[in-house]
Amino acid sequence: MTPSLRRRHRLIWVVSAFLLPILFIAALWVIPEPAIDGDFNPPTARPYSEPIGQASTEAFSGVLRRDGNLPGWQLEVQLKEHLAAASIQLYLAENGQRRRLLGHLQAPGSYFFHFFPEAAPSTDVLELQLYDGIKRQALKELRLPIQGD
Amino acid sequence: MSTQYTAVIWNREKKRYDRYLAGLIGLFLLAFCGLTLALQPEITAETLIIRATGTTALLLLHLTLMIGPLCRIDPAFLPLLYNRRHLGVTTFFFGLIHGVFNLIQFHSLGNVNPLVSLFTANVHYGSLSNFPFQVLGFGALVILFLMAATSHDFWLKNLGPKAWKTLHMFVYLAYGLLVMHVLLGVAQAEHSPVAIGFLGMGVVTVISLHLAAAFFGQRGQFTAAAGEDFVEVCGLADIEDKRAKVCLIGKENIAIFKYDGKLAAVSNICKHQHGPLGEGKIVDGCITCPWHGYQYLPENGCSPPPFTEKVSTYELKLVGDRIFVNPRPHPEGTRVEPVEIPRKHE
Amino acid sequence: MESIIQSFVTFLGVYAAAGIVFALPFSFWGAPRIDPAAKGSPLGFRLLLLPAATALWPLLLIKWIKALQT
Numbered sequence: 227m228t229p230s231l232r233r234r235h236r237l238i239w240v241v242s243a244f245l246l247p248i249l250f251i252a253a254l255w256v257i258p259e260p261a262i263d264g265d266f267n268p269p270t271a272r273p274y275s276e277p278i279g280q281a282s283t284e285a286f287s288g289v290l291r292r293d294g295n296l297p298g299w300q301l302e303v304q305l306k307e308h309l310a311a312a313s314i315q316l317y318l319a320e321n322g323q324r325r326r327l328l329g330h331l332q333a334p335g336s337y338f339f340h341f342f343p344e345a346a347p348s349t350d351v352l353e354l355q356l357y358d359g360i361k362r363q364a365l366k367e368l369r370l371p372i373q374g375d
Numbered sequence: 376m377s378t379q380y381t382a383v384i385w386n387r388e389k390k391r392y393d394r395y396l397a398g399l400i401g402l403f404l405l406a407f408c409g410l411t412l413a414l415q416p417e418i419t420a421e422t423l424i425i426r427a428t429g430t431t432a433l434l435l436l437h438l439t440l441m442i443g444p445l446c447r448i449d450p451a452f453l454p455l456l457y458n459r460r461h462l463g464v465t466t467f468f469f470g471l472i473h474g475v476f477n478l479i480q481f482h483s484l485g486n487v488n489p490l491v492s493l494f495t496a497n498v499h500y501g502s503l504s505n506f507p508f509q510v511l512g513f514g515a516l517v518i519l520f521l522m523a524a525t526s527h528d529f530w531l532k533n534l535g536p537k538a539w540k541t542l543h544m545f546v547y548l549a550y551g552l553l554v555m556h557v558l559l560g561v562a563q564a565e566h567s568p569v570a571i572g573f574l575g576m577g578v579v580t581v582i583s584l585h586l587a588a589a590f591f592g593q594r595g596q597f598t599a600a601a602g603e604d605f606v607e608v609c610g611l612a613d614i615e616d617k618r619a620k621v622c623l624i625g626k627e628n629i630a631i632f633k634y635d636g637k638l639a640a641v642s643n644i645c646k647h648q649h650g651p652l653g654e655g656k657i658v659d660g661c662i663t664c665p666w667h668g669y670q671y672l673p674e675n676g677c678s679p680p681p682f683t684e685k686v687s688t689y690e691l692k693l694v695g696d697r698i699f700v701n702p703r704p705h706p707e708g709t710r711v712e713p714v715e716i717p718r719k720h721e
Numbered sequence: 722m723e724s725i726i727q728s729f730v731t732f733l734g735v736y737a738a739a740g741i742v743f744a745l746p747f748s749f750w751g752a753p754r755i756d757p758a759a760k761g762s763p764l765g766f767r768l769l770l771l772p773a774a775t776a777l778w779p780l781l782l783i784k785w786i787k788a789l790q791t
Contacts, residue, residue, distance in 0.1 A: 239589055253559055254562060313481070362505065380758060382768070488727075491726055491730050495726055524776055529752070
């Protein structure tokens with residue numbers, strides 16, 4: 227390497243050493259949206275024993291369950307049709323606004339998600355939204371009334 | 376070296392290099408797909424291919440970028456550098472598969488041209504949190520394509536080493552784009568701490584290695600004052616047999632070789648890709664560049680026939696056991712009689 | 722925004738199409754013109770030139786014309 231080339235490399239990496247970590251941290255800072263359980267939901271989960279709410283549309287249905295011996299709630303979502311979207315994210319929503327990311331759906335089928343009641347924006351109704359993470363638009367919505375005790 | 380071009384030069388070392396590379400990639404793909412399928416059995420084949428190829432490309436780019444500074448810090452890594460271009464081209468191909476599958480899966484469902492869809496599916500260009508990360512990946516892939524496409528020696532020679540090197544230094548931009556592409560893509564979708572953690576470790580490793588090489592990797596080099604006819608550089612004992620001492624005097628980057636009881640000085644910069652000749656060895660009587668094996672005769676800086684590369688040569692003198700060099704270069708390929716080392720010093 | 726991107730992608734398409742048309746004759750006749758070492762080189766090498774010739778065709782066209790004039 228020639229000395230001038232070496233200087234150029236040094237300059238590039240000194241600048242990168244500042245810029246990349248700043249962008250890295252800034253990006254994590256402004257995307258405060260951790261998925262609840264996210265992709266790590268055990269797919270073979272068995273349904274909890276006690277249904278406390280369910281609703282259905284043509285596109286997808288949801289059953290909310292709990293189990294006296296286990297903490298939290300379990301949501302089973304059944305995707306019934308193939309949606310023409312590549313990245314389907316399932317959100318807990320409030321008046322059409324996405325609040326918490328529950329996880330991802332792919333091909334039609336059954337998916338289980340576990341979360342704590344505190345994560346739900348409302349105690350009367352669970353508002354679910356399927357969202358296209360690539361095109362950034364809502365795909366389908368479902369309102370699931372929760373039966374109180 | 377340039378007599379006539381062939382498509383790909385494969386010798387025994389390069390074949391071995393490529394076998395190791397293929398083995399490494401195979402093992403990584405097996406581990407990645409196995410782990411993904413165990414954690415997410417419901418994943419579709421397309422998504423698995425997209426994730427596996429993207430991750431492989433990212434891993435290979437990290438390796439490619441780590442080789443340069445590692446070699447500067449410790450020459451023991453030089454064998455990795457020898458065939459780095461195959462590593463780079465492989466990186467591009469994995470990136471290409473990733474990109475094409477993404478275009479098919481994410482952007483070809485509508486009636487819009489997939490490329491237009493890539494740029495318009497998400498137009499939050501002013502926002503960091505919602506930034507269309509796909510566009511960053513596209514930019515990086517274009518750079519990797521240009522580098523892979525021009526990686527043959529034909530392009531090095533005909534675009535000129537300066538333009539070629541400048542083009543290939545865009546890999547650093549591609550790296551920055553890719554890091555943000557992956558970070559935004561992963562963070563916007565799932566915030567996976569494992570993926571973000573690995574990416575962060577990769578970024579820290581690459582940056583630290585490059586900084587370490589830039590500031591501490593100057594082994595065997597020093598600067599002497601300019602303006603004199605002959606400049607004292609080092610003692611005879613400072614140079615190992617068949618090796619060189621590199622010195623930077625003014626703008627002259629000089630390699631002084633000791634071999635067969637003689638001393639000779641040539642430019643430290645190889646004609647091929649500006650590799651550091653002074654970090655190479657004398658093999659079969661020829662200075663051999665550690666990067667790609669280009670060879671030069673020490674006494675005249677010419678590649679042995681039929682090759683035609685030439686580098687500058689310099690005058691040396693020996694006073695006692697101290698070596699002096701005249702930093703004014705002779706025209707490339709000028710014969711300079713090597714300095715004989717008196718027997719008592721050998 | 723959409724129309725800018727649409728025209729950019731169209732431009733990219735036209736540029737690439739022109740590059741493809743240029744690349745074949747370049748790799749067989751242009752390359753040996755600008756670099757004598759490429760004369761009589763094997764088919765594999767010539768095919769390997771195609772991607773970069775497609776991407777950099779305006780630059781190479783200038784080089785080829787200059788080589789023809791000398």
